[in-house]
Amino acid sequence: MATTRRVRARRGEGVLLREEILRAAGELLAETGTEDALTVRVVAVRAGVTTPSVYLHFAGKEELVEAVCLRAWDELGRIFAESRGGDPFLALGRCGRAYARFALDHPAQYRVLMMRPSAGPGVPAAASAAFGHMVAAVAACVRAGVLQGDPETLALGLWSAVHGCVSLLIAQPSFPWPEDREALIAHIVHMAGFGAALQSRLPRALPPSARLAAELDDFGVRLTAAGEQSGQTGQCGQPGQTDSV
Amino acid sequence: MATTRRVRARRGEGVLLREEILRAAGELLAETGTEDALTVRVVAVRAGVTTPSVYLHFAGKEELVEAVCLRAWDELGRIFAESRGGDPFLALGRCGRAYARFALDHPAQYRVLMMRPSAGPGVPAAASAAFGHMVAAVAACVRAGVLQGDPETLALGLWSAVHGCVSLLIAQPSFPWPEDREALIAHIVHMAGFGAALQSRLPRALPPSARLAAELDDFGVRLTAAGEQSGQTGQCGQPGQTDSV
DNA sequence: GACGTTAGGTTAACGATGTCAACCTGACTC
DNA sequence: GAGTCAGGTTGACATCGTTAACCTAACGTC
CATH class of the missing domain: 1.10.357.10 (Tetracycline Repressor, domain 2)
Structure with missing residues (x-):
């Protein structure tokens, strides 16, 4: 697909291609905004290399995508x-x-x-x-x-x-x-x-619904409706607590 | 792929196949646990029908998957x-x-x-x-x-x-x-x-950091370190508030 | 400077996938 | 019984990820 072959990296410098693939994939992700556009073929072309060359540096597409995003x-x-x-x-x-x-x-x-x-x-x-x-x-x-x-x-x-x-x-x-x-x-x-x-400041020893009621009472906060009488603390609930349902 | 053709539905009852496709896809999703296993071909085979028939009832794979999950x-x-x-x-x-x-x-x-x-x-x-x-x-x-x-x-x-x-x-x-x-x-x-x-009970009129300090003071909660003197309310912070950074 | 080795690639192909155009055919209407 | 059309099938296409086999330029060695 590419008109000219890629100039082969010198020995021991194969990692350069890995870096170039990551850069190409990163650009592509930034431009398209979605990982679906990250096909191995397109990334390879963009890196100026043939498709299977990607597999020299990444075990598979998943690994490539993950590496790109991890950056x-x-x-x-x-x-x-x-x-x-x-x-x-x-x-x-x-x-x-x-x-x-x-x-x-x-x-x-x-x-x-x-x-x-x-x-x-x-x-x-x-x-x-x-x-x-x-x-x-x-x-x-x-x-x-x-x-x-x-x-x-x-x-x-x-x-x-x-x-x-x-x-x-x-x-x-x-x-x-x-x-x-x-x-x-x-x-x-x-x-x-x-x-x-x-x-985290609720006294853990109390049963939860009583805990919330007592705590909020200390805090001066009413959990009952504004119009109701506020002496009853038993009618106050706590959302994180398992109860009848 | 199927040995025998599907017995064609009567006129106006094409929707029956839609239901059958949804059921097959649902089963497949339940068995495999991942939507990647939901290929149009497999779903079609499972519904006893050829692949393109799926497109008679769903605009595309995306719509099928969405319909299945919405159930x-x-x-x-x-x-x-x-x-x-x-x-x-x-x-x-x-x-x-x-x-x-x-x-x-x-x-x-x-x-x-x-x-x-x-x-x-x-x-x-x-x-x-x-x-x-x-x-x-x-x-x-x-x-x-x-x-x-x-x-x-x-x-x-x-x-x-x-x-x-x-x-x-x-x-x-x-x-x-x-x-x-x-x-x-x-x-x-x-x-x-x-x-x-x-x-929601914080007095919104106050500047936020003072709000939290005052509120917690009412609640009898100290946000300062346990060892510090607790008279200073100004050193208390509030995580939802935009400040110097 | 010739030689073998091997890292760094390429060529060609496979199987699977989503999708579509064209065709077929049986059920229904008149 | 002719005509129509909903309900499907046949066959094919482009694209995808992935692999096997091959090539070749760079390097160490003598």
Whole structure:
């Protein structure tokens, strides 16, 4: 297909082609915005090489796509590093919003690495990196006493909330989202952070529904309807709790 | 491929084949667990018909797959209906957990409809149905005074949290999840519900960091480190708030 | 400088997939 | 019984991921 053959790399420099393939695939992904456009043939042509040559450097298409998308993850590490510092709770919020911005800035890569069945049996690098950063930010809050409980469990909650929001934004672009996405994300980060901060302070010994009632009573918050008498705490519920249903 | 031709349906009963194709595809999806196994040819053979016949009833593969997966969504409506009733905040929690259970019970269908770029320009039916149920449960809480604010915005937060958790569970099965998934989901529903309940009660007029500080002060919660003096409220942060970074 | 070795590619082909144009045919209408 | 058309089939096309077999220029060796 190519008019001229590729000038063969010198011995030991075959890795150069790998780099060139990754660059070509990355460009293609950026231009088209979807991984479906990443066919082995097109990538090969773009790298100035024949199709089977791709298999000299990647075991298969899946590995190629994964490698391409993983490149964006370096940026995530940098972003999280920049978000650290200062008040740990504020930093946690910055990390959450930065994570969301990162995902929305690289929707195709995020979709490939986080929203598709992971191929290999090992823990996927992208997910464990993202989660690792989250845990670090949460652990700082725990050390500071802002959050209480297992950092990993807390981080899973925050990660779920932020990932849920951006993954819906990415996968459902035609959903009637509010215009201000930034505000939506801030809202959700706020909700998650606030929920985590207060949830962990519930006295675990109490039965859950009583727990929430007592806690909110301490907080001066009524969970009953505005017009009802507020002396009854038994009618207050807690959404995370398994009850009759 | 089939040894005998299909007995042709009577006039006006061509829809019977559509139903048969959907059934065959549904079985295949249930057996294999992945939509990649849903090839037009295999579905056709299984329905006892030749490949192009599928195109008499579905515009393309995408439409077929979507139709198959949408069948599970009827169950979601039923599940949400069962979760209603009683204390609205408790019901909201039941809905969240039921939603998560539904997603984990139909991972392939959930992945296809919620974790892939939606094809058509119209609002995808699956997402709007799921969100609609969420909004209904939240709106009941708002009417009861348990939650405050825009039901749709609040529902987006809860939906994000639950969807985020289950979509990660589905897409990253090799991640080191805690053994008790049910507990994880309950934790996240709890976090989201608690966060939404308290977040909406923050006096919006105050600048956010002062808001959180004042609110938590009312609640008797210290966001500073355990060892620090607690008179200073200015050092408290709020994760959803945009600040210097 | 000739030689064998081998890394770095190419050529040609396979099987599977989604999709379509053209054709067939039996059920129904009149 | 002729005509029509819904309900399907035949056969084929382009494209995809992947592989086997082959070629050849670069290098170490003598």
